[in-house]
Amino acid sequence: MDRKAEEKRRQRHSLTLLEQVKRMKESTEIVDVVLVAEGEKFPCHKVVLAAFSPYFRAMFTCGLVECTQREVVLYDIPAESVSVILDYMYSADLLLTNQNVQTVALAAYFMQMEDVFSVCQKYMMDHMDASNCVGIYQFANHISAEDLSDQARKYLYQHFAEVSLQEEILEIEFQQLLTLIKSDDLNISREESILDLVIRWVKHSRKSRAEHLIELLKQVRLVLVSPSFLVEARKRNTMILCNSECNDLFEEALKTIRLSSQPSLSLRYGMETTDLLLCIGNNSLGIRSRHGSYADASFCYAPATKKTYFIPSPKYGEGLGCVCTGVVTENNDIIVAGEASAVKMSRQKTRNIEIYSLCTTQLRELYALGTIHNDLYVIGGQMKVKNQYLVTNCVEKYSMEQGTWRSTAPLPVPLACHGVVTVKNKLYVLGGWTPQMDLPDDEPDRLSNRTFRYDPAQDKWAEGAPMKYSKYRFSTAVVNSEIYVLGGIGCLGRDRGQTRKCLDAVEIYNPDGDFWRDGPLMPSPLLSLRTNSTSAGSVEGKLYLCGGFRGAARHEVITKEILELDTWENQWNVVAINVLMHDSYDVCLVARLNPRDLIPPPPDLVDQ
Template sequence: MHVNNECELSDFEKKIADRAEFSSCYRPRPVTTEKSDGNMHFNIMKHPKEALEVMNSLRRSEKLCDVTLLVGDEKFLCHKIVLASASSYFRAMFTGGMREEEMSVIPLHGIHPCTLHMLIEFTYTAEISVSEQNVCYLLPAATMFQMNHVVEACSVFLEQQLDASNCIGITDFASEHGCLDLESKAREYIYKHFSEVIKCDEFLQLSPCQLVNLIKQDELNIKCESEIFNAVIRWVNHDSEKRLCKLQGMLSAVRCHFLSPHFLEKQLKHCTVLKKTPQCLEYLSKIFQGLKLHQTCTEKPRKPCSPLVIYSAGGYLRQSLSTFECFNPQTNQWQKLSDLPTPRSGLCGCVVKGSFYAVGGRNNSSDGNLDSNSLDIYDPDLDRWQLIAPMNSKRIGVGLACINRLLFAVGGFDGKERLRSVERYDPEKDEWTVVAPMNNTRSGAGVAALEGHIYAVGGYDSSSQLQTVERYNLQADVWEFVAPMKSPRSALSVAVIGGKLYALGGYDGGDFLSTVECYDPDKDEWTDVSYMTCGRSGHGVAVGAEPLGS
């Protein structure tokens, strides 16, 4: 555009000329996104931000504003188009045929002026600062005005603040305001950290209905059902006058059949809350009697939301090892944990109430061999080992099974002879008790629990591999033979699935076996099933979910 210097320029024209001169000196390079037929398409990424900055400047100088929001005596001048772009609530108000569409002053209720100020600032700047002091006001207001980005920011903030002392309150707050993702994550936090949550004050404020709904959940991450029982008693004690009448309903949500007989007996004798409710005493007494008789439990065990891991303890590589580690299938990683107190190979392991028990074994070293009767317990919360009551006999190649929270060490080798003796360990009493011995001496036998019985399958008796199988009846304290396998096997592994027992591989005295047999306890019969891909012995097996790629 040609400018006649002899003509006097208006103020507006001077400003335009100044900007043209500036732009000729400073020309930011635009972003090119497309080129075809000689044309270039530009996408200027800074434009939306710069446009909002201009609009915000106009708002602060009260220019071109077409609506005033009124909260009490506070007035907020704004642009309808900007509010509508950030809020579905305002978009509907200004474009949906409501009477406010034609109003220039709109009163708002149920919101504090400071909160509205922050939300208006956000609509013009896309920035907001969330804190412990303002989140309880911001989230409800952002929900009311359907400002989803602010709702998301508040949810992320609260998610980062989750701890055992506030997770119940955050869950309720998220539920009240329809923040489903935050509510889900807060509930997951409660389930995962349940053992810490029940120690906090929020837990004591739960209503009876809320408490029942919580303790019914399969996903509660607990070591033992006694944690839930104790939590219920603590909740009742917090306001016993009003809550004692609710105890019977609470106990129906506790999976009392998974409490140990020793724990239940102690509660029946000493719990003052139970003594005030005869119907609860009667209910628990019947369960206690059933547990003493080792009756089969029909209740389903819980399935904690924390990931399960595979522990690996000790072993042999030129000498016995003290290495202890675990594998997390979700992360596909091994984690090194605190070493065993003493190196051992030929030991056996089991998890009871969340803790890992390492039983027996031998320390093979250059200084000589040391056979072990020790029982070490590993606490995963503290990453620490504790030496507890030792077995009555040293046992290498021992079989181990857990039933009704009791450990059974079956057979093995004490360094001199093969054993037929069996010992039972009660974690509640930290005590080993000798129970009825097997009919055969066995080391390297496959041992597993099935339908309230413990099975000892095959093994070695100092002269030959065995094909005999016997099972232990806990109520009668007696071992009885059942149908023998089709092949003798030692150093085999056994697994239980679908109410049947599987014997896999092993050594028959001449060959390493790939054969697999299945035992049906209803028919007392072994049948051959598909072979493994190769023969093996001394291997480990476990039952888990089918791999996705199978």
């Protein structure tokens, strides 16, 4: 008998045993014990109970009085939980719901059924949200479930802005609330949320909680609250207005705010989260030997503070291969995509920097990646068909919520090495090259200066006004709802085979008016680091260009400086020199990150 046949035989044998034992329970045959919970009786078999529960095995084998008793009373365990666990013992089905999971977990904990307890923990982790994480956290602490407690605490802190608005948090004890609002790790952007929570918590049971108001208010960082909010909170709440000590706290905070523009108190976690330029994907070229530990890191730059940080590169975390493009979704998920194999995408969470594989689609390269809401679009590119590379107009959409791919309306023309940006929930595809049969092999196909707009509501493409230059290897960014196209390799007008050169041109597109205008020339001609990925990003109404290849007549020289374009002044400035540690990065994105989660730069780089 071969191995597979033997396995099937064993499975049939196990299923037969399970089915027969279940039938005997249902017909109360050979029943030798009855469990009693909340007055409800559950006839069953000692051998089954002992097989699944060390608690019952010990009870029935160590000579206790229960060995001879027909009935075993289970105190403080709901009848529903006993029923659910017995169903699992006799049928392998564990029917958990949001309403019963904690009581089933307690029963499993009492019966020492680690497998059931683990399933209950996983269920609570998977179904955790802002409305129940506080209760799960308290439950986990009560039974010393460390993994569940840690997961719930992280969720509570990370989603505190939303959790603080739920009714559940108003039920916690004073000491628990005090511990929470003392923490620097709460992910809130405004201290007003903490003050509002304290007031609501006291009001929820004012008679018993009013005595805690002063101690709680002392943990609220009142100088971080806006003066108008402080004044209004005091005016609307008599428990503050009529308490001299509360009034003193508010007056002192208002006085401090008037005298100082910079708060002296430490900020909470969410208050430090800011828009950062994120240069992702790299190789180790250009890394000094003393910076070897940074070879696998990508670069972050905070324009507001002019500080640099580093983040693990997703290609090293996921075996993604060469990163070719990326986007940041509405939910602030950082998505990067690779090429030269079946296209893999890696999703990077911005809290605790978790990296995991997202999806895979058909093999292609030199494509563009766009996003609308939280859907991803893989647009155009070059595909290998029967050992030949063909430029395609295919567009595929990936739903991150459903985890599914589907085809959408194709591009009007095949394109590769093009750029894509999102403005007002529409995709704009710019430039690139399109296949032609009359060009020599050592040149790419005809360059494009065309502009295409995709409307997901209608699943249709429309063509807009063309750019002045046909081009590829340019950078793109959206500033104040206008599209900036910077540098690249190209030629003036429609590509008819004329000479191509490195460009210092900046073209600006207004989607509402469907027209292009010239922007301020770059300090020198500049190419993007990759053939179709941007080296630019927009933060607080200013455009930043992070490195690239500088040169004329297509002579490429690596630059490691960061340029800033003030779009109101139309003036370029160098804001950082030699901060880009690697020789090249694959794509520049803008994401909301917290410096606490990032890797600090080496000391000698800071000194520079």
